[in-house]
Every structure is written in structure tokens, then in C-alpha cells.
Amino acid sequence: MLQGIGKKTVLAASLLLALGWAGAASAAGSFQVVGIGPGDADLLTLRAVNAIKDAEVVFCNAKTKDKLASAIDFSGKQVIDGYNIIFWHHGQECPKNEVRHAKQRMSCEEYHQKQAEFAKLARKAVAEGKDVVMLSGGDPTIYGPDIWTLRELHDLHPKAVPGLSAFNAANAALEVGLGEVVLTAPFISKDGEKDSLEQLAKHEDATVVIFMPWDMQKTFDRLAKAYPTDTPAAIVSNAGMEGKEKAVLGTVGKFAADLSGIDGGRSIIYVGKQLDRAQFAKTPAPDKKGKFYLVGMGPGDPDLATLRAMEVIKKADLIFSGSKLNEKFAEVLAGKQVIEGYHRLFPFYGKDCAEAEASGRRRKERMSCEEYHAKQNEFAAMVRKAVAEGKTVAMLDSGDPLVYGPCSWSLTELSDLDTDVVPGLSCFNAANAALKTGVTEGEKSHSVILASGWSAEDMSALQSTMVLFTMRQEFKDFIDKLSKHYAPETPAAVVVKAGYANEERVVQGTLGTMLDKVGAEKLPFEYMLYVGDFLNKSPDRMTAETASGQINPVQLAQGE
Numbered sequence: 288m289l290q291g292i293g294k295k296t297v298l299a300a301s302l303l304l305a306l307g308w309a310g311a312a313s314a315a316g317s318f319q320v321v322g323i324g325p326g327d328a329d330l331l332t333l334r335a336v337n338a339i340k341d342a343e344v345v346f347c348n349a350k351t352k353d354k355l356a357s358a359i360d361f362s363g364k365q366v367i368d369g370y371n372i373i374f375w376h377h378g379q380e381c382p383k384n385e386v387r388h389a390k391q392r393m394s395c396e397e398y399h400q401k402q403a404e405f406a407k408l409a410r411k412a413v414a415e416g417k418d419v420v421m422l423s424g425g426d427p428t429i430y431g432p433d434i435w436t437l438r439e440l441h442d443l444h445p446k447a448v449p450g451l452s453a454f455n456a457a458n459a460a461l462e463v464g465l466g467e468v469v470l471t472a473p474f475i476s477k478d479g480e481k482d483s484l485e486q487l488a489k490h491e492d493a494t495v496v497i498f499m500p501w502d503m504q505k506t507f508d509r510l511a512k513a514y515p516t517d518t519p520a521a522i523v524s525n526a527g528m529e530g531k532e533k534a535v536l537g538t539v540g541k542f543a544a545d546l547s548g549i550d551g552g553r554s555i556i557y558v559g560k561q562l563d564r565a566q567f568a569k570t571p572a573p574d575k576k577g578k579f580y581l582v583g584m585g586p587g588d589p590d591l592a593t594l595r596a597m598e599v600i601k602k603a604d605l606i607f608s609g610s611k612l613n614e615k616f617a618e619v620l621a622g623k624q625v626i627e628g629y630h631r632l633f634p635f636y637g638k639d640c641a642e643a644e645a646s647g648r649r650r651k652e653r654m655s656c657e658e659y660h661a662k663q664n665e666f667a668a669m670v671r672k673a674v675a676e677g678k679t680v681a682m683l684d685s686g687d688p689l690v691y692g693p694c695s696w697s698l699t700e701l702s703d704l705d706t707d708v709v710p711g712l713s714c715f716n717a718a719n720a721a722l723k724t725g726v727t728e729g730e731k732s733h734s735v736i737l738a739s740g741w742s743a744e745d746m747s748a749l750q751s752t753m754v755l756f757t758m759r760q761e762f763k764d765f766i767d768k769l770s771k772h773y774a775p776e777t778p779a780a781v782v783v784k785a786g787y788a789n790e791e792r793v794v795q796g797t798l799g800t801m802l803d804k805v806g807a808e809k810l811p812f813e814y815m816l817y818v819g820d821f822l823n824k825s826p827d828r829m830t831a832e833t834a835s836g837q838i839n840p841v842q843l844a845q846g847e
């Protein structure tokens with residue numbers, strides 16, 4: 288848990304605002320759903336701060352307003368409470384014999400009425416030329432209760448401002464670097480479905496992250512049947528909240544047998560062998576006075592960094608960073624001691640060079656195994672020296688440093704020091720926002736797989752929504768691999784340069800049309816590929832008739 292910076296958000300906000308990154312305001316009225324992140328106000332991005340600052344009308348509840356008060360001045364704004372989390376039954380006919388979910392506060396008809404009231408209020412304000420925002424906890428596109436508003440108001444060309452998810456904050460709490468991940472929810476994925484917890488358990492290289500495990504005991508009973516009981520597991524509660532965040536590491540069997548002291552309320556469960564590498568519980572040696580931070584700087588433009596990241600940079604005595612980040616954050620880093628050249632050093636970390644050579648990996652990397660080891664040692668020695676002198680050291684990384692992050696090895700290497708991770712917005716969060724829809728709202732699947740080229744084929748057997756971190760692999764290879772399990776009419780999208788206001792681009796289509804749509808274009812390093820029928824709910828794919836979120840077979844066939 289990050290110590291001692293939570294209350295300094297106002298200072299950080301002024302620093303960021305001084306950079307002059309434009310918010311989303313425009314002369315005409317507008318509507319945006321703004322992700323406010325999980326936990327404390329300092330996990331807001333500057334883009335979110337600016338969007339709220341520029342808005343005249345803010346839909347948010349009283350609790351959110353209080354939480355953000357240290358970073359946002361709400362005076363002079365029309366703040367409208369009562370319209371968050373009213374998504375139930377949106378776009379659907381009310382069932383004749385309604386059986387209410389425990390979380391539903393109203394009947395179907397009452398939800399419809401509230402939704403209509405909201406739409407009327409928002410439309411009126413936009414028609415009057417006002418900028419309107421709906422504040423939504425975490426990342427609005429991951430099990431977000433307010434993302435439906437983009438569908439409802441799709442004719443107003445609404446936008447989403449990405450927010451950190453509880454997942455990003457929980458990664459940081461656990462201090463564990465992750466590759467293949469499946470985000471899921473237990474009440475949705477039932478036994479027998481292709482992406483049920485039981486099926487996910489068969490993909491032993493993936494970390495399964497379970498949102499909203501309201502019945503914690505039932506969830507672990509199910510996990511204990513699906514996984515070997517010694518499979519590592521963790522529970523993170525109140526991620527991102529200073530003083531309240533709690534992470535507990537155990538095994539599936541241990542948690543199934545004893546959940547005493549665990550609060551299921553605001554918790555998220557992690558399962559998978561990667562958790563063995565979680566560093567959060569390591570106790571630093573008592574003679575180490577300073578601290579090492581791994582800091583997520585977000586993707587895209589610099590306004591997608593969080594207030595918390597800016598605070599850490601401000602107080603850091605020594606910063607390690609890559610050339611691109613240095614350029615991007617030149618103003619923030621001015622006057623700081625910044626060392627380049629130690630950014631992507633994960634290859635061969637912890638590996639025996641003779642064995643690595645025998646496995647044939649050596650040829651693919653920029654340096655030899657021995658050279659990587661030497662650089663890793665140089666870096667660690669510099670950090671150790673500075674920390675022993677009582678200094679604060681920060682290693683900056685783009686995106687979420689713990690999702691396919693090239694610097695996460697540093698946490699293992701420096702586990703004898705006092706380390707902390709500042710969660711960052713991942714390119715995944717930013718690309719979701721570009722698609723303007725809930726990635727967990729598929730027709731057939733409510734899980735999302737974050738995969739790379741290595742696992743694309745294997746993981747696509749689950750038939751879940753798939754998001755690919757592409758990392759310089761051949762585009763056609765992805766389409767070929769995915770086509771083995773997904774039908775050609777499966778909706779697909781490419782998001783290029785997510786989070787860059789002037790360069791972000793979305794190509795919508797189907798798996799069958801994507802190669803033609805992308806054509807001969809050489810895609811940049813920064814692009815992601817999405818597959819899944821959730822895309823049919825993207826307002827950009829909808830016509831007026833399909834605004835309720837129903838799939839339009841004509842659009843599907845045409846890949847529009």
C-alpha cells in the first residue's frame with residue numbers, strides 16, 4: 288500500500304493542470320462517462336480531472352462527490368445524484384414474472400422510468416450547450432454500471448474517459464507482474480459454460496481475476512473443486528484506498544477452509560501460479576532507509592497519468608525512465624535526476640544463461656543473456672545504493688506496469704527493499720474507452736481474456752471476449768490463430784494508439800473482414816485487437832434501431 292501521499296492530491300492536480308493538457312470540453316454541449324478509478328481521489332487521471340472540471344453538469348452520488356473533494360472543486364456545478372447504477376433492464380422488455388436480483392432496489396418499470404428521466408435531463412443539458420459528465424467508479428467498461436448511458440445517448444456522440452479498474456489497483460497492491468489474465472465474475476460464469484471458472488481453471492498459465500465475489504465462500508468452494516487446492520490465490524480488499532487496502536495471500540484450499548477476517552464487500556480474488564511471485568508481503572531489511580517505487584504512467588497522452596504518479600515523481604530523488612517516457616513527461620521531469628537505459632531489462636532475468644542458450648531464446652533478444660544480467664545487476668546496485676542513502680527512487684513505466692510490463696522483474700530483484708507500486712491505467716483501459724462499451728457485456732461471454740500472441744490460440748477455445756496485447760507480432764498470425772476457434776462473423780476491432788487524443792483510431796469489423804479492413808497498412812507497436820460480440824453494443828456500431836444493444840445481423844455480416 289502506498290504510504291503518505293494520499294492527501295496531497297490538490298498539489299499534484301495543480302502541477303498537472305499547469306501542463307495545460309486540454310480536457311474534453313467543446314463549444315457544443317457534450318456527454319461523457321468519466322472513469323474515476325478505484326480507491327482514493329489521487330487515482331484520478333488528469334484527463335478525468337479536466338473533464339469534470341470543464342463540466343457544467345455532473346451526474347454523481349454524494350459519496351463520490353465527497354471522495355473527490357480533495358481534487359475537484361464542485362462549486363458552481365449542477366451535481367445530480369440518484370442516477371448512478373440504474374442499468375438494470377436497460378434496453379430490454381420487462382419480464383412478466385420478475386424475479387429480482389438481491390442488488391436491485393427497484394422494479395423493472397421503475398428502472399426504465401429512472402433511465403428515461405436521466406436521458407431527458409442529460410439531453411436537455413447537452414441541447415443547452417452544456418458539457419455533461421457521468422462519474423463512474425473504476426473503469427466504466429469493466430463490469431461498469433453506468434456504461435449503458437453511452438448506448439442510450441449514442442446519437443449525441445458521447446465519449447468515455449478511461450479510468451483505472453480495481454484490477455489495476457489490486458495488481459499494484461499485490462506487487463505481481465502478470466501476463467495472461469482472465470477477468471471474470473462468478474455469478475455470471477456458471478458451471479457448464481465455455482468460460483466458466485471450471486473451464487478457466489484448465490488454463491494453468493493464466494491468472495484468473497474474479498470481480499464481485501459477493502458470496503466469497505461459495506466462490507472458493509467452487510474454485511477448490513476446479514483447481515488443485517495448493518494453487519496460489521489472493522484476496523485484495525479496498526484496492527487503492529490508503530489505510531484500508533488489504534491483500535492476503537494463500538491457496539485455493541486454504542481460503543475455502545477459512546475465510547475469517549476477509550471482507551467480501553469490496554474485494555477481488557486472484558487465482559493462479561503467478562501469485563507465487565507477489566512481492567507485497569516481503570519484509571524489507573531494516574537498514575534500508577529509502578524506498579523504491581515502480582510507477583505506472585498510463586498509455587497515450589500524458590494526461591492519462593494519475594495524480595498519484597505525479598506525486599511520486601515530485602518527491603523522487605532518482606528516476607529511471609525510458610526515452611519515450613522522458614520525452615512525454617519532459618515538463619514533469621525537468622530538474623530531476625533521470626537515468627535512461629535501464630528500461631526493458633526483463634529478458635533472461637533469473638535464468639541460467641547456458642540453459643537459455645540451449646532453449647534458443649538468445650537469438651530473439653537485443654543483447655546476450657550475459658549482457659542482460661550485467662545491466663540488471665548495474666541497475667539493482669544503483670537502486671540499492673540510493674535507497675541505502677535514504678533516497679526515494681522511482682522506475683517509470685508506461686501503462687499498468689504489472690500487465691505485460693517489462694519492468695515488473697525489478698520488484699522481485701529488489702524484494703529486500705521497501706518497494707511500492709503506483710497503479711497505472713493500462714492501454715487496455717484506454718482502448719476499451721475508445722470502443723465506448725462494456726467489454727464484459729458480451730452476449731455469450733462476460734469474461735475478458737487479456738492475451739498475447741503466445742496464448743491467443745489456446746485461450747480462444749474459451750470463446751470469451753479476447754483482447755490481444757500484440758507486441759510486434761504479425762497481424763495475420765493473430766487472425767489465423769483466432770479463426771481456429773471463433774467464427775468469421777465474430778465482431779472484431781482494432782484500436783490504434785489508444786489514449787492519444789489526436790491519433791487514436793478504431794477499425795470495426797469482423798474476424799472475417801479484419802484483414803481486408805486493415806489492408807496493407809503497417810500497424811504501429813501501439814495497437815490492440817479485440818474479438819467478441821460485446822462490440823455489437825458499441826454506440827459506433829449501432830444504428831438508431833439497435834440502440835437498445837440488440838445484435839443486428841446485417842451489421843454483423845457486413846462487419847460494420
Ligand SMILES: C[S@@+](CC[C@H](N)C(=O)[O-])C[C@H]1O[C@@H](n2cnc3c(N)ncnc32)[C@H](O)[C@@H]1O
Binds near residue numbers: 687713715
Ligand atoms: C509490453 S505491452 C505493455 C502493456 C502496458 N503494460 C499497459 O498496461 O498498457 C505492449 C503492448 O501493449 C499494447 N499497447 C501499448 N500502448 C498502447 C496504446 N496506446 N494503444 C494501443 N495499444 C497499446 C500494444 O499491443 C503493445 O504491443
